[in-house]
Amino acid sequence: MVKFNGYIFIAGLLIMGGLQSCLPERQVANTFIQSPHSISLLVNPPSMVYKFNHKGEAIEGFDSMSQQQQDAALWDSSRYIRFINDSILLESYMNGFIDQLRVLGFDVYLNSSIDSFMSGKPQSYLLNVSQIQLDEYYYPLQDEDNFLDTVYMKTFNLNAVDYSCWFDLGKAGSGSGSKTTLYATSTAYDTFDGRFFNDPFSGTVRYKYTIDSLKTKDVYAMAPYLGKKHAGYLFDFFMNQYIAKHLPPGMEMEDYFHYNPVRKSFGPAYDERFEILRPK
Numbered sequence: 001m002v003k004f005n006g007y008i009f010i011a012g013l014l015i016m017g018g019l020q021s022c023l024p025e026r027q028v029a030n031t032f033i034q035s036p037h038s039i040s041l042l043v044n045p046p047s048m049v050y051k052f053n054h055k056g057e058a059i060e061g062f063d064s065m066s067q068q069q070q071d072a073a074l075w076d077s078s079r080y081i082r083f084i085n086d087s088i089l090l091e092s093y094m095n096g097f098i099d100q101l102r103v104l105g106f107d108v109y110l111n112s113s114i115d116s117f118m119s120g121k122p123q124s125y126l127l128n129v130s131q132i133q134l135d136e137y138y139y140p141l142q143d144e145d146n147f148l149d150t151v152y153m154k155t156f157n158l159n160a161v162d163y164s165c166w167f168d169l170g171k172a173g174s175g176s177g178s179k180t181t182l183y184a185t186s187t188a189y190d191t192f193d194g195r196f197f198n199d200p201f202s203g204t205v206r207y208k209y210t211i212d213s214l215k216t217k218d219v220y221a222m223a224p225y226l227g228k229k230h231a232g233y234l235f236d237f238f239m240n241q242y243i244a245k246h247l248p249p250g251m252e253m254e255d256y257f258h259y260n261p262v263r264k265s266f267g268p269a270y271d272e273r274f275e276i277l278r279p280k
Contacts, residue, residue: 025243025253029266032242033259039238040107040124042172045094046132051081054137080161081136083216089223093132096227104235104261124172127234130181134219135162139189145196147205154207158190159214163226167234167274182237182274184230188222190214233274235259 053074056062062070075082101108139160144153163186170179194209236258244253258269 024247024251025255025257026266028243028246029239029257029259031246032239033266038107038123039105040109040172041101041127042109042111042125043094043098043101044111044126044128045090046129049084049086049089050131050133051084052133052135053078053081054135055079057138078136079159080214080216080219081134084134084219089220090132092220093223093227094129096224097129097231098227100228100231101234104231106235126168126170126172128168129165130168131164131166133162133164135164136160137162139187141192143194143196143207147196147198150205152196152205152207154194154196154209156192156194156209156211158192158211160187160189161214161219161222162187163222165226165230166277167230169234169237179278181277182233183277184226184233184274186222186226186229188214188218230274232258232261233272236269237274237276 055077056070056074059073059077062073065073098108098110137160138157141156141158142153143156144151146152165184167182168179169182191212191214192209194207196205196207198204199206236256239259240253240256243257247253255268256273257266258272259266
């Protein structure tokens with residue numbers, strides 16, 4: 001039996017709480033969390049959302065079309081991306097992102113307040129939200145079960161939309177031009193619940209399922225949710241840099257850590273983190 005609870009699928013599980021093996025890291029992290037670190041960020045939002053439909057397999061004669069015809073057919077047949085308004089989605093994402101950054105203790109500035117930002121704080125960074133991209137596609141799902149030594153299979157194509165976000169982070173006034181590129185992706189799916197069962201009336205194995213289709217409003221709802229989540233990822237990025245720098249001599253970090261400000265808990269981040277594509 002396969003079951004997707006809710007439309008947001010996140011790979012991996014966050015396990016929060018006290019792990020004795022990360023005690024030194026916890027002690028250093030608590031210093032970072034409790035101290036007035038006063039990190040200032042000048043945040044630049046993107047001007048547009050990149051949107052792509054990858055459901056060419058559903059379009060008759062797709063392979064025989066020219067590239068221009070394929071692009072037009074993919075756009076016209078999209079279930080989500082052609083109905084997404086860039087301005088609405090970006091505003092929703094950036095509001096969630098900036099609001100949560102401030103909750104986490106960052107001093108956040110926008111282009112309109114650049115003079116205040118450049119007043120000379122030592123912990124000042126430029127953060128460009130360089131690209132937000134939506135990719136619409138079919139996610140192949142296969143369910144199987146065994147009845148009386150016979151394996152039964154059922155295959156579905158679920159609607160899915162990936163959110164991919166890139167960030168360029170650099171120290172303000174360093175003059176080196178060196179940046180760290182951070183990346184995160186999350187996926188929204190159709191909600192699916194299905195199972196094989198032995199029908200006592202017919203004596204045959206049948207399959208029962210329900211699909212709650214992903215809707216455009218769900219894609220919009222992901223924006224503020226991910227904005228808040230990515231703000232947490234950025235806090236974790238700075239926290240982990242601080243931990244690595246302030247561990248006792250000769251000690252190295254065993255994990256990348258996440259701080260939950262609601263639970264005030266600390267533990268391994270697993271997959272709930274930025275991928276660092278280009279370090280400083």
